[in-house]
Amino acid sequence: MTSLLYSEVEEELRAAVRGVLADKSSPASVLARVESDAPYDMGLWKTLAADMGVAGLLIPESRGGAGASAREVAVVLEELGRSVAPVPFLTSAVLATTALLAAPEDPGDLLSRLASGDLTAALAVPFSASPYGFRDETVTAGADGTLSGRVTAVAGAAVADVLLVPASGALYAVEAGHATVETVPSLDLTRPIATVTLWSAPAVRIASDLSGVRRALLTGAGLLASEQLGVAKWCLDTTLAYLKERHQFARPIGSFQAIKHRMADLWLDVVRARAAARGAADALAGEEDPSLAVAVAQAWCGDVAVHVAEEALQLHGGIGMTWEHPLHLFLKRAKAAQLALGTPGDHRQQVGVLADLPA
Amino acid sequence: MNEDEIRARARAFREATPASDRLAFLRARFDAGLAWVHFPEGLGGLGAPRELQLAVEQELEGTPQLDPGLQAIGLGMAAPTILAFGTEEQKKRFLRPLWTGEEIWCQLFSEPGAGSDLATLATRAVRDGDEWVVDGQKVWTSGAHHARWAILVARTDPDVPKHRGLTYFVCDMHAPGVEARPLRQITGEAEFNEVFLTGVRLPDDLRLGAVGDGWRVAQTTLMNERVAIGGNAGRRGGGMIGMVAQTWRERPELRTPDLHQRLLRLWVEAEVTRLAGVRLREQLAAGQPGPEGSGMKLAFASLNQALTGLEVELRREEGLGYDDWTFRRSESVDFAGRDAGYRYLRAKGNSIEGGTSEILRNIISERVLGLPSEPRVDKDIPWKDLPR
Structure with missing residues (x-):
């Protein structure tokens, strides 16, 4: 049965991933890492991929995977977006894995090795x-x-x-x-x-x-929406906390109506981003053609993540322009993700095709 | 003095003055009243209408010029404030080397706790005989490491409401206790500084305006700053829209119908904003900038952000790259420099620096449109008792 809510199992998976990320991937540690020679955190990736088994979510149990679906993958991506964790989950466990799942040949038993986290x-x-x-x-x-x-x-x-x-x-x-x-x-x-x-x-x-490659790109685009949701949610939550705490004119800046209305609009954007991202994940997990759900999710979430990150920076004022504050990591992730796996314009154009709205 | 007379004067000056020594030429130009013709005689001007400056610039084209990047704060903000509020001695002392660029200026206004609410600033200046002792921290100071002087607003009376306890100073950036540290931005570079002031002693003759009148003096600076940031009208299709347009023209493979409509919309917005800037300049030709300047800066910021965001999107695969994240101190402010990713990130500051877009909207709604202001809880409370 399709649902846009989260199941109990999905919430448990979220809590487990969030716990690991809180422990091993704070914004400050990510900021320190991205300037090092090893921007991807392979220690964290080993914990997630091998110890927790998230690398094998899409891989059938017969090949050593978890036999889960795009819905669980989407939950992991939300959490990874929320912490801009520098791990190759989307690129290895979603894009490459989907292409390999669609391939008739797997000579080196790559899927099993991907599922166990031995291989990226x-x-x-x-x-x-x-x-x-x-x-x-x-x-x-x-x-x-x-x-x-x-x-x-x-x-x-x-x-x-x-x-x-x-x-x-x-x-x-x-x-x-x-x-x-x-x-x-x-x-x-x-x-x-x-x-x-x-x-x-x-x-x-x-x-x-190349049918498997196209399927991988479609799956990646649809699930990227969940990562973008996570990015947007972090920006929204972090900004909300700052607006309550930062005082100017002898009051919290969040008490100004002009700011409150903007936050309400951003919240509504994120509410709909969540629904769209869930819709795409659920469609990708189901039997029917997920194309329209993917195009809608990516057309919406790609722009929303950028918009929320940009507004977060503006509402933080000067501190948001500093390297020291982690916000820029989220803005840069959001802007690059907007270009990834098709721009929002590409996905809107596809909506035109699929929803019978020809040019 | 009319345009013909000014042109004749500029031509005569050009013929009589060797241009081989840049500094000597600029000093002579100042002394001839051809620096800024609307300034008084003896202070680099001729007491002429401001719009006649253009005639001077045309006559002196190809002669040694100022460095607009390095001198921006001095020319755009310090000079009009010194002219409006300085003593005769201060005007004589500061304006000539400011204009020639022999002395670079920076601005010590914003603080970590005082951004949009500048008047709540906490840097203290305490009187000690003929001197003031200054302690505090300033932020977002461009060019502090080059500057000889700064314009500084400090709190001289914490026992009165915030706007009334401020005093405006010229700060000696070479004085003991002044320390500038680079502040890294999201672009990777450090264009600004944090400036720490610790027991800095300033003689009273560096005070600009009356004790307690610092807010009024600062308003002159800020009005001029907003015009300096947003008021450069430029040519049709130039500036940031020109850069995106160039990419569009040179790269047909990047074009889509969606991007085309968005580009055209922004081109029209850039053009009407430019025309509004031209019109504002014409209105203000003889006078001081008013609150309308805030509108131009507001438009400039939102347009720059939309255009640079579009350009990164337009470039697709290239937009995923970035030219260089190396931490270095940039020598001057350049919104347009480097690649599209840099311009995108740098433009985010345009709606924060020199008055946030939120503050500018308040200025427009209250001072231009005459809407009632929000209830103010801090107007009559002594600064020291404000919640923060």
Whole structure:
């Protein structure tokens, strides 16, 4: 039965993830980490992926996973968004895992190794790739089965052991050691992107078409909405606390009606973001075509997360412009996520197609 | 003095003055009254209408020029305040090296606890004979590490309501006890500073205006600041809209119908804002800026934010990158510098610095539209008794 609420099991999962993140990934520690040589927190990732088993949520029990659904994944993403935790959950346990689940071949038993947390993977497409217009143009498969080419702006590639690379209309698995992965300065400090270069890299073909890649991009877009919800919720909660505490003109600034009305509007945006994100997660977990629910969620949540983060900065005033305050990590995550897996404009256009509103 | 006379004077000055030594040329230009023609004679001006400055600039094109980035606070804020409230000695002492750029100025107004509510500021100045002893912390001070002087507002009487206990000073940035520390921003760089004032001794002749009159003096500075930030009309299609337009023209593969409509909407908004700025300039040509200047700064901030946000979105994959997060001190304020991601983040400050957009909306609604003000709980309470 479909539901936009959270089940008891989902709430328990949330509480467990939140507990780990509160313990191991405070905003201050994330800020310190993103400036280090290792922006992704692989210690935290090991705890989440291996010890808690979140890496295998989408993987069937027969392959060592939890056999859960997109709904549980969405709850984890809400919490990861709420803490901008620099872990490759979306890129490995959602994007790469979905592509692999759709592939007919899994020669190295990659799914079991992903489920156990022994292995981390990344889908080698630009993070901005849209589920609607994706074309693999930059990598080609040679006659000898090796791959050559370059993919830019790949999220999560720097910490992946295996890269799933679309090339010449098929999907290949490449050991990361056979690729050059160069992290570039990224707008989102907590999910840096990298350039992946392949020079006659040995590869194993796992699917003969790109339908699984498109399914992964659609799933990723739909579930990214839950991460955006988490980002927006942190910004809303943090701003709310600040408005109660910060005094100007001898009163809490949250007592000014102009501020209260803005907060009420933001709250309403987030209420609807939650419903949209739940709608997409539920549709992705079900049997029917999730396309419209995904397009709606991404068209709404991508912009809402940016808007709430921008308003949070403004309502914090000068302190929000400082590096020292963690708010900028959320703004940068929100802005980069808006571009990820299709822009809100791309998703609106898809709504036009699916809701019979032609241009 | 009319335009023809001013042009003749500028031409004669140009012919007679060698431009090989930049500083000597600027000093001579100040002494000839061609620095800012609306200032009085002897203070770099000719007592002429403000709009005739344009004629001077045209005649002196190609000669040594000021550094508008480094001198922005001095020229835009300190100078009009000194002119309005300074003693003859202060005007003579400060205005010439301020204009030539020999002395750089910064602004010590905002504090961690006093942003939108500037009048609640807590930096204390206590009289000690012919001197004042200043203690406190200021923030968002651009150029503090270059500055020779600062304009400073401090509390001289905590026992009266907040607006009445303030006094305005010129602060000697080389005095013992002045320390500027870089303040890193979300862009990665430090364009501003925190300034710590510890037992800083300022002679009474650095006071600007009467003791207790600091709020009124500061209003002159702030009105000028808002015009300086938002009042540069520029040319059609220039500034931030020009940068987005350039990306749009050069990169047809990025275009979508959705982005096109949004770009056109912003282009129209940029153009009507520019025209309103031109009109405001014409109205104000001879006088001091009024509260209408707040509207321009409000529009500038929201437009910059919309345009830079759109540009990052337009660039898609490139928008996921960033040029450089290195922590460094920037030499001057540049809203337009570097890549689209930088401009997006920097523009977030436009609605905070120099009066938040919320405060500007209050100014417009109360002082332009004449709407009643909110009930004020802090007006008649001594500053020291305010809740905070």
